[in-house]
Amino acid sequence: MKHKLQGSFNPKHLLLGFFLLGLLVIILRSSYSSSTDSLKSPAKSDGPTPATPACVKIPPSLAAAVIHYATSNVTPQQTFKEISVTARALDKRSPCNFLVFGLGHDSPMWSALNHGGRTVFLEEDAAWMEKVRARFPDLESYHANYHTRVRDADDLMALRSKPECTEVGDVRSSECRLALIDLPSVFYELEWDLIMVDAPTGYFVDAPGRMGAIYTAGMVARARREGETDVFVHDVDRAVEDKFSRTFLCEGYLKEQEGRLRHFSIPSHRSNTGVPFCP
Template sequence: MRNRSFFPEKPRFVFIALGVLIAGALLISSFIRVADNSLLCSLTGAKADYSPAPIQLRAILHYATSRIVPQQSLGEISVSFDVLQSVSPCNFLVFGLGHDSLMWSSFNPRGTTLFLEEDPKWVQTVLKDAPTLRAHTVHYRTKLSEADDLLSAYRSEPECLPSKAFLRGNTRCKLALTDLPGEVYDTEWDLIMIDAPRGYFPEAPGRMGAIYSAAVMARARKRRGVTHVFLHDVDRKVEKVFAEEFLCRKYLVKAVGRLWHFEIPPAANVSTTSGGAGFC
């Protein structure tokens, strides 16, 4: 989720200006409820008593005065935005904290949005400019260089298998995120976005544990409906392979750019013929 510049200065400035205009329109209009829920009707059929939430106004001010743009493209952002528009207020868990975090929180202004970040110094840097964000520092037990071994070995550990999988305190399954804040385990998340931890050099934690843990949380859901899981950087081998193993191609509903969107039903609602040996 940490921002990287992809544009030379002048085109980048034009992109920022357009982005600010679009973001402002989206933030102001996104949560005005109308009959057909379309963006056009949101703009033309606004309720007289509607007022933006403080987090939305803060986001508009922040991005209007910043030269740093979100890492995801407008098309990728729109995938998650469309879902948030239909289900917010909701519980939204985001792996990664960055320059786009204020935007994500503003899309769910009256819901719960929680960010998980590996680097405590980076958390301090982001919260200095956006102190209202809710973020926790987490520790990952894996390295990207271990990805192949983790994928081939997890089936031999019963407590990694979907029939017995759990997260809190599951030290026997190395893919499980075992020591997250209690709030993460105690909340049923309607949306989970995986855009961290770092996964582009061998010693980085990689996103194997985040992908596996998102699958376990989604399958354990007891509330009505599916869990929406968004995975970024699927152009990379590990993200793609682990998504196909744990999030499942059959649950993939949309792919835009480097983002995949899955709708994962609770395990109780799914019949399986795999004998509990696989997630898909």
């Protein structure tokens, strides 16, 4: 995510600006409507008394995002249509618990879109994380270590047939090599309503790759007490993201694909032990 830079003007910058401004208008319109309803006085014989508008501040997370994108030529690599897929899910479920693998130029946007909820970012590059924290101290981010490598993807894919890799339970006690058992504790303490897998780095053979992140996202979704978890995987034009998302998040749970983004909706398996790993 942090490497997805564009040094010159890009139409996506303008589209993202319109997207955030539209969100701002909706929030302000809702706030204004609520405030005017509360201020209306009983109607008099000569007609209703005009309501007095109240001053309503926009959420700090949204203010920071608007300022950031209005003053930067650097935009997220996801397209407007790809971003809109996740935004629609957030519109239905926020405020919620939203976990993002990766800390990047789109992070202020995700935090703003989940205003009132908890948005957590896991980042592999400690130096980059501190740089982003300095500019956006309100973003909740944690350093994460990964033990896999892209060059081992084929061997890891074969684990799909292993019982220890399909058993639903506490991922921290999993014996599956794909399970990420040493992430920051916050990851295991919450049930996540949305998970975005847009990290770690996966475009060269010695990079960690997203095999473990995709697998672990699917397993914590199955292990939640009830309900469904929306899981999004970006860069599915690459072999690892394509194969691992189809295999461990399951094509039967695929709701939508837009460009290089896939959206899966994975139900809880905890209350129904007879549910197969994939439908």
